[in-house]
Amino acid sequence: MELQRFAYDNRLSRMFLNATMFWGFVGMLVGLTIALELVFPLMSSGIPWLSFGRLRPLHTNAVVFAFVGNGMFTGIYYSTPRLLKTPMYSQTLGKIHFWGWQLIIAAAVFTLPLGFTVGKEYAELEWPIDIAIAIVWIIFGINLIMTMVKRRVKHIYVAIWFYIATFVTVAVLHIVNSINIPVSLFKSYPVYAGIQDALVQWWYGHNAVAFFLTTPYLGLMYYFVPKAANRPIYSYKLSIIHFWALIFLYIWAGPHHLLYSALPDWAQALGVAFSIMLIGPSWGGMLNGLLTLRGAWDKVRESPVLKMFVVGITAYGMATFEGPLLSLKSVNAISHFTDWTIAHVHIGALGWNGMITFGMLYWLLPRLFNTRLYSKKLANTHFWLATSGMLFFAIPLYFAAFTQSLMWKEFTEAGYLRYPNFIETVVQILPMYYLRALGGALYLTGVILLIYNLVMTARSGSFVRFEEDEAPALRTGKISGEKGHRIIESKPVLFTILALIAISIGGLVEFVPMFMVKSNVPTIAAVQPYTPLELHGRDIYVREGCYLCHSQMVRPFRSEVERYGDYSKAGEVVYDHPFQFGSKRTGPDLARAGVQSGPMYKPASWHYNHFLSPQKMVAQSIMPPYPWLIKNDLDISTTNRKIKAMQYLGVPYPEGFADKANAHLQQQAYEIAQNLRDNGIQIEDTKEVIALIAYIHRLGRDIHGGEKVHFSER
Amino acid sequence: MEAIFFLIIIGVVVAGGFLAAFIWAVRSGQYEDDYSPSVRILFDQKKPKKKKDEANSIQDNDTIDKKKEH
DSSP: OOEEEEEEEOHHHHHHHHHHHHHHHHHHHHHHHHHHHHHSGGGGTTOGGGSHHHHHHHHHHIIIIIIIHHHHHHHHHHHHHHHHTSOOSOHHHHHHHHHHHHHHHHHHHHHTTTTOOOSSTTOOSOHHHHHHHHHHHHHHHHHHHHHHHTOSOSSOOHHHHHHHHHHHHHHHHHHHHTOEEEEETTEEEESSOHHHHHHHHHHHHHHHIIIIIIHHHHHHHHHHHHHHHTSOOSOHHHHHHHHHHHHHHHTTOGGGGGTTSSSOHHHHHHHHHHHHHTHHHHHHHHHHHHHTTTTOHHHHHHOHHHHHHHHHHHHHHHHHHHHHHHHSHHHHHHHTBSHHHHHHHHIIIIIIIIHHHHHHHHHHHHHHTTSOOSOHHHHHHHHHHHHHHHHHHHHHHHHHHHHHHHHHHOBOTTSSBSOOSHHHHHHHHHHHHHHHHHHHHHHHHHHHHHHHHHHHHHHHSOOOOEEEEEEEOOTTOTTTTOOTHHHHHTOHHHHHHHHHHHHHHHHHHHHHHHHHHHHOOOSSTTOOOOOHHHHHHHHHHHHTTGGGTOOOOOOSOHHHHHHHOSOOOGGGGTTOSSOOOOSBOSSOOOTTTTOTTSTTOOOHHHHHHHHHOHHHHSTTOOOOOOHHHHHSBOOGGGHHHHHHHHHHTTOOOOTTHHHHHHHHHHHHHHHHHHHHHHTTOOOOTTBHHHHHHHHHHHTTTGGGTOOOOOSSOO | OHHHHHHHHHHHHHHHHHHHHHHHHHHTTTTSOSSHHHHHGGGOOOOSOHHHHHHHHTSSHHHHHHHHHO
């Protein structure tokens, strides 16, 4: 058969590679900053956009979507054309993808520290950015699928399957979880409420781990590990089996993030069962990767690239063993809300994603610049810094998690909590937080070495823009000459799939709000909507990222009921758009902070002083001060729109209440401010802190016989 | 708990899509050969110039091995 000549264009890989280095540095620098803020709480020195609650979403978004995202695209744009023996379908679409993605990240860098957030972990970005993500992602997918259609090899190598699964599933996850009702350009409310929102969020959150951090990187592993070791994958058959098993199992495991919550038991059990089953395909991938190096361990000793791959794949195996373990209810009872979660995700992020990315970059960049790596010694140093950084990060946190969790649960012989003061359990683990910051610093130092090494490597060579290759046309023959829509027409199956995707996106956006709104019917008669002031307070709570350190989900354990109050129920949160269960207790749970007779209640004056200086109220507190809440006036120009959006979402405010909402708000603010003034605090009614206090004092109140809210009379 | 049924439907649709892809893959003979694709990817890279290839091969073991095989 006649050979066709063509050339691979390396520019997209190079662009994404540069972005990976840049955002990797930024994301990890922010990570180190917030790790230090936990041990030096006054570090943010009253600057809102430097506070932990605002920088933490930036850290997670930058590392997941910017560092790992760009890393994945680097590898995909390099390996896909070579595996399919054709250039990428469209260089233009690739460029739109690149610049679109960088703009989205830049938007995140500005909006998240400014407090524009939806308040759902890893899905914090506000609705205009969400739309941009969906568009850019679909552009990426079209380019990927069309390259596959144009391919010259009949067989689709397993890495490509992983890329395709990534595209399809992330598109669905992102769209379903991001259906929000806008209030203004940078504020929106999710259509789902309470436990429903929690379920959708963790279905998304878990599968973001599966299909953004796992499947694309397994694809990269299946390409770059054999290439770097110059030997075929251990078992191609296993790679196919574990691919299909992995994608069929992963999507059902999400509920394991909501164990012991108000989610129905059968849903929790479903999540646990699928999580346990996931060990199979996950370890299939790990073993396949590691066994590829059998008989080649002498190469591993010599090559920093292979060393990084080995540690990366091992970390993947450890994290995917740990995941199912954490999904067991008895283990989860100990691990949930502790630093174990943080350690677990960092084994995944620093170990698996980080190491695979670094190995890939060290292998790839010299090839893109047709030269040798500037310094193998530096790369080896980076390897040790990264490995020890990861261990210094994770091991102290495991220790901290066990220590703190057991302290939370310990009773005296007389039946009282041994450590009723939450702060005791925090002080106990602070040394571990220092070590974690040290681990982060080591890891970041390694990344700086990587950047220096790669820049010097690039300087010593010259960029190879095109690489020529040749291959016979695909046997069907007719494809290569056709363009654009003709190809789709000749492929009825593909056309149907694309049409289905388009229709289901449109259908979802139309149908979900209607469907979900009806379902937010209260199941506890005493539970009422938030007052306008409380609603504003709640938005401030979300804006400041309070949910990143304070949960609002009391689990049905004696130790928790004793410490916080009655366990949480699904019917309490039916007006919560978004839910605020949280996933980490750096500070105590707040679900019962408004129950006057409960152990968590604090008067308004305490809260005022606490926001001004937490250390004044709790000497060893690691919470940062929030002076701007006391300085800033509450923006009440949006009240009307917020109430209307809530009404649209099915929250039963009386007809026409939106117009009277500000009067109601001012009355309530006056009462709280008056209470503060009676306690000798000079404050005007209009400050933000008043709204936040109002919200905190509402938490848990309705089901504990709190005073009924009157929406009509004021 | 409407959300859970909603998610199950979406889950089934996505899984169904993958199932269709799987059936297509099997029927179109994607998996008839479960060995050679893994070897083929190692040979697909043509270096533009022979001379540069020499310089490249000192870089690490993999290229040295490749030379042996050639």
